[in-house]
Amino acid sequence: MSDTLVMPAGVVPSTAEQREQPVWRLLLGRPTFVIGAAMLLFWIICAIFGTAIAPHNALAQQLLATNKPPSAAHWFGTDQLGRDVFSRVIVGARSILIIAPLATLVGTVLGTALGLALGYLPGIVDTLVSRVVEAVLALPAIIIILLFAVALGVSTLTQILIIGFIFTPLIARTVRSAVQVEGQLDYVPAARLLGERPGRMMFVEILPNVMPTVLVEFTVRLGYAIFTVAALAFLGFGVQLSTPNWGTDIKAGYVLLGAGYWWETLFPALAIASLIIAIGLVADSTEQVLAG
Amino acid sequence: MARYLLKRLGLAVITLFLLSVLIFVVGQVLPGNPARSILGPLAAESAVRALDHQLGVDRPLLTQYWSWITGLLHGNMGESYQYQSAVEPLLRAALFNSAKLGALALVVIIPLGILGGVVAALNAGRPVDRIISLTGLSVATVPEFVSGIVVIVIFSVGLKVLPSTAQAPAGSSFLTQLRYLILPAIPLVFVLFGYIARMARAGTIEALESDYVRTATLKGLERHAVIWRHVLRNSLLPTITVIATQTGYLIGGLVLVETLFNYQGIGNLIFQAANSKDFPMLEAGVLTVGVVYMVATLIADTLTTLLNPRLRTGAIR
Numbered sequence: 001m002s003d004t005l006v007m008p009a010g011v012v013p014s015t016a017e018q019r020e021q022p023v024w025r026l027l028l029g030r031p032t033f034v035i036g037a038a039m040l041l042f043w044i045i046c047a048i049f050g051t052a053i054a055p056h057n058a059l060a061q062q063l064l065a066t067n068k069p070p071s072a073a074h075w076f077g078t079d080q081l082g083r084d085v086f087s088r089v090i091v092g093a094r095s096i097l098i099i100a101p102l103a104t105l106v107g108t109v110l111g112t113a114l115g116l117a118l119g120y121l122p123g124i125v126d127t128l129v130s131r132v133v134e135a136v137l138a139l140p141a142i143i144i145i146l147l148f149a150v151a152l153g154v155s156t157l158t159q160i161l162i163i164g165f166i167f168t169p170l171i172a173r174t175v176r177s178a179v180q181v182e183g184q185l186d187y188v189p190a191a192r193l194l195g196e197r198p199g200r201m202m203f204v205e206i207l208p209n210v211m212p213t214v215l216v217e218f219t220v221r222l223g224y225a226i227f228t229v230a231a232l233a234f235l236g237f238g239v240q241l242s243t244p245n246w247g248t249d250i251k252a253g254y255v256l257l258g259a260g261y262w263w264e265t266l267f268p269a270l271a272i273a274s275l276i277i278a279i280g281l282v283a284d285s286t287e288q289v290l291a292g
Numbered sequence: 293m294a295r296y297l298l299k300r301l302g303l304a305v306i307t308l309f310l311l312s313v314l315i316f317v318v319g320q321v322l323p324g325n326p327a328r329s330i331l332g333p334l335a336a337e338s339a340v341r342a343l344d345h346q347l348g349v350d351r352p353l354l355t356q357y358w359s360w361i362t363g364l365l366h367g368n369m370g371e372s373y374q375y376q377s378a379v380e381p382l383l384r385a386a387l388f389n390s391a392k393l394g395a396l397a398l399v400v401i402i403p404l405g406i407l408g409g410v411v412a413a414l415n416a417g418r419p420v421d422r423i424i425s426l427t428g429l430s431v432a433t434v435p436e437f438v439s440g441i442v443v444i445v446i447f448s449v450g451l452k453v454l455p456s457t458a459q460a461p462a463g464s465s466f467l468t469q470l471r472y473l474i475l476p477a478i479p480l481v482f483v484l485f486g487y488i489a490r491m492a493r494a495g496t497i498e499a500l501e502s503d504y505v506r507t508a509t510l511k512g513l514e515r516h517a518v519i520w521r522h523v524l525r526n527s528l529l530p531t532i533t534v535i536a537t538q539t540g541y542l543i544g545g546l547v548l549v550e551t552l553f554n555y556q557g558i559g560n561l562i563f564q565a566a567n568s569k570d571f572p573m574l575e576a577g578v579l580t581v582g583v584v585y586m587v588a589t590l591i592a593d594t595l596t597t598l599l600n601p602r603l604r605t606g607a608i609r
Contacts, residue, residue: 032426134303135310138582140544143562147578150566151318227435231548234437235563254441254552257456262445269441273434280433281426 026289033289036281043275046093054087058244067261077263079253085264088244089271095245096275100225103160107167107225108218114168115175116202116210119183126176133169141166141224142231149237156239163228171217178213182206212290219283223276230272246272300593304586311582312364315575316357347373364579370572374565379576383561387580390546390557393458396473397480397542398535405485406531409492410524416497425493428486436479436545440552443478458555476553480545484538491534499526529596536592543581 027033046053056074062082070077076085118126136144148162182188183206191205232238233247240248246268253264327343344350348359363370369379412424431439448456460472499505500523508518546559554560558577565573 131303131306131310134307135314138307138311138585139578140541140547140581140585142544142547143578143581146547146562146566147315147318147574150569150574223433227433231435231437234435234548235551236567250437250441257441257444257449260449262449265441266445269438273438273442276433276435277430280429284429 023289027285030285030289032281033285036278036285039274039278040282043093043271043278044097046090047097048094050091050094054084054090056084056087058083058087058091059242060084067256067259067264070263076267077261079249079264080256080261085249085267088249089246089267092244092246092249092268092271093275095239095243096226096229096247096272099156099159099229099239100163100222103163103229104167104218104222104225106160106164107171107221108214110164110168111171111217112175112207112210112214114172116179116207118172119176119179120198120202120206129169129172133173136166136169137173141170142228145228145232146235146237149232154232154237154239159229159232159239163225167221167225171214171221174213174217175210178210179206182209216283216287216290219279219286223279223283226272226276226279296597297594300590304590308582308586312361312579313357315578315582316360319571319575360575364576369576372565372570372573374568374570374573379573382573383558383576383580386556386558386561386577387584389555390543390550390559392469393473393476393546393550393555393557394480394539394542396470397477397484400477401481401484401488402535404481405488406492406528408485408489409494409531410496410519412489413493413496413500414519416493421493424489428489430486431482432484432486434482435548436483437548437552439479439482440476440549443475444552447475456553458550458553476549476555479549480542483541483545484535487534487538488531492528492531495526495529495531496523499523502526532595533592536588536595539585539588543584 066082068078230247249268412421458476460469550557550560562577
């Protein structure tokens with residue numbers, strides 16, 4: 001079957017040969033991927049068309065109908081300001097699906113560049129940066145991100161940059177070990193003997209071969225980014241936008257749990273859970289397919 | 293072996309130093325000045341400057357770092373801005389509370405995770421295996437405050453069988469305290485179950501495929517004897533490592549869980565310090581988390597070396 005594949009020069013044949021079908025076909029053959037992708041697609045549609053889909057205005061307050069339990073008119077009930085929780089859950093997908101992917105992208109681009117440099121240019125730089133990476137890793141990501149959020153304040157941009165920067169060393173570490181594996185294959189010294197410069201070596205020769213690793217890392221980190229954005233909002237360090245935000249809604253609602261108003265907290269919480277599980281399923285199946 | 297451990301210890305010290313610099317630098321980037329946030333926006337400029345001087349935040353950065361780090365090494369963590377009292381006793385009490393919660397979570401999770409992993413491995417490829425793996429994967433990625441809310445809604449609001457806060461009334465008996473800690477421990481158990489089960493599964497599968505297990509089976513040993521005496525013992529090694537390295541995530545989760553359940557642990561302390569820009573408290577809290585994580589990793593490395601004869605001889609050479 002492998003003869004049906006036209007392999008570009010420089011691609012390592014060993015893994016490519018095992019793939020009998022294009023990657024997307026293998027992915028669609030996995031139930032976990034299909035379920036995860038469908039859930040993800042649902043939330044992306046909500047993020048884009050949320051205000052059009054939602055049955056009520058997510059911001060409209062009805063002060064005569066606060067804290068109402070789920071009913072036919074308000075499927076998920078109303079919150080402490082009488083706003084429709086169902087509509088807020090749908091519209092709330094937007095802010096998290098803007099911040100988290102952008103932050104992950106920043107971290108992936110910087111982390112891949114750093115990882116390529118570390119893996120390809122070993123020596124003192126590698127040792128030094130590895131120590132710094134260790135220091136960052138010695139703290140749970142949420143704590144160090146919280147520290148930065150306190151120091152720098154919260155806005156959409158700072159949140160994207162903080163999460164992106166914290167992800168950079170984590171992604172760099174993974175890319176670095178993938179690059180070191182590549183460095184032992186014949187094509188690397190061959191290209192070096194041809195006189196290729198380090199920059200070209202890293203980005204033209206090695207990068208395409210570590211792309212599967214980078215892609216898997218992106219999907220895995222995306223889940224963590226969603227987690228982090230939601231957790232920061234829950235801790236009160238969320239971006240204050242006029243649009244609803246799941247984490248902020250949970251923060252506002254959970255103090256009322258004792259009074260029995262569970263719907264104001266439970267539904268945004270389930271929304272976060274389903275989005276993260278969706279990305280986890282997609283990440284897991286992508287990893288298994290790309291690993292061969 | 294001793295040399296290997298000394299090397300690991302040395303690296304840990306260097307990492308801790310870098311961590312302290314990092315924490316200190318981020319602390320100083322803070323835009324709002326501490327005296328202003330203590331005294332409020334209406335305080336006179338001269339009063340703010342006087343308090344800045346009293347707190348020592350108007351000195352050069354290097355001097356501040358030096359006095360902070362030497363203070364820490366002498367066991368002096370400074371004064372909390374927020375409580376106007378020494379950081380150390382507050383931190384110590386909070387750490388003890390967190391340790392209780394973390395210990396309860398670990399006591400539940402270690403046998404459960406190992407059992408899940410071994411059952412999955414013995415049924416590798418069958419539906420049971422897929423269900424355990426996927427459940428583990430799914431619950432591990434759900435944020436602790438989300439699963440925490442779900443268990444509160446079910447057990448506290450719905451069934452009304454357990455309290456929705458974690459802080460037992462002062463002077464409660466051990467059992468009462470335990471009852472208050474059950475719900476907060478569940479989200480932590482969820483997060484770690486997947487990781488530990490995955491490692492235990494991989495270790496068990498590797499052991500099942502090994503030569504010595506084949507030999508044991510061929511010489512007529514019964515299956516449960518093979519599993520108890522040969523497979524389990526060898527599958528636990530990677531599991532120990534993962535348990536220790538996950539301690540860091542456990543503490544990260546504590547920030548969310550303790551805030552949700554209003555429990556006076558180190559996570560909640562860090563959260564409150566962050567909220568009120570209480571820098572000495574925040575820095576000491578975060579550094580403590582780093583030290584705890586580092587010690588856990590060191591213990592894991594030592595245990596792995598002690599338990600694995602191949603690593604042991606390898607390190608001597």
